Amino acid sequence: MNIRFRSRGWSFGFRSAIMLYFVLLIVLPILGIYTQSFKLGWTPFWESVSDPLAWKAVLLTLKLAIIATVINIFLGTMIGWVLIRYRFPGRRLLNSLVDLPFALPTAVGGLMILLLLGPNSLVGSFASGMGFDIVFHEPAIVVAMVFVTFPFVIRAVQPLLEEMDKSEEEASYTLGASKSHTFFHVIFPSMLPGISSGAMLAFSRALAEFGAVVLVAGNIPGKTLIASVYIFGEIESDNPQGAAAVSVMLLTLSFLILWAVNLVQTRRLGK
Known part of the structure; x- marks a missing residue:
């Protein structure tokens, strides 16, 4: 009885510590943002959100995040496929480098993009010669967003490819189906939940990116x-109301x- 009581007490204390951590570091900051944005009422909130600069910033972020997500869907799916289905020298190294954007400070990532695509770089000079610039324009923002969200689709697709029953694929080939027909009708439906969840996480991450973008956006x-x-500029301008209003939009999204x-993951597990 004494051992059981101690076990229950330890379990209760552990759960309490986890809940306290969750409340202090997640719930309270979120509530603080919503409270700050609405504390002066609906009218000041709407004025902050409908400010032309704020609205243009949000729309631009949505547009570029969508573009970066689409790029990641294609790149992530292909890279995940290659890393799982093929064996070649350096595969393990490449697989470990996929997570580099998670480990690297985003400001360092932005500096890397600036040095690689800046006006003094080989790529930047070539682009300038062709009549367009990359850094301090929208393409650089897309590149930064793709960089920081690069692992999401890959890591979401890889487990599905590893768990896939190859007998269905082999049966499709046995019945005379082509490789493209087998991919789109047998393999791709199994990968789709991972592609969808990875794409949504990449999109959400791209919306909030700051460190890599601020160095290359202009x-x-x-x-x-x-x-x-x-949002950062509004804080620097001593306008927390405006910063909180735009933050609420991104946070809600x-x-x-x-x-x-x-929902996608629950449905996949339910199947």
């Missing part, structure tokens, strides 16, 4: 100023995306 209001940098991801 941050021109109405042109290359994205939402996260706009992120909640909806995470809910959709959980």
Whole structure:
């Protein structure tokens, strides 16, 4: 009885510590943002959200995040496929490098993009010669978003490819189906839940990116100023109400995306 009582007490204390951590570091900051944005009422909130610069920053962020997500869907699916289905020298090294954007400070990632694609670089000079610039324009923002969200689709697709029953694929070939028909009708449906969840996580992450983007965007209001940098500027301008209002928009959208991801994963596990 004494041992059982101690075990229950330890378990209760552990659960309490986890809940305290969850409340202090997640729930309270989220509630603080919503409280800050609405504390002056609905009218100041709407004025902050409907500000032309804020609205343009949010729309630009959504547009570029969608572009980066689409790129990641194609790149992530192909890279995940190659890393699982093929064996070649350096595969393990490449597989470990996939997670580099998670480990690398995003500001360092932005500096890497600046050095690689900047006007003084080989790529940047070639682009300038062709009549367009990369850094301090929208393409650089897309590259930064792709970089920081690169692992999501790959890591979501790989487990599904590993768990896939190859007998269905072999049966399709035995029945005379082509490789493209087998891929799109047998393999791709099994990969689709991972692609969907990875894409939604990548999109949500791209919406909030700051460190890599701020170095390469130029941050021109109405042109290359994205939402996260706009929020930072509002804080620097001593306007927490405006910063919180835009933050609420992004936060609410992120909640909806995470809910959709959980729904997709629940349906996949239910099957």
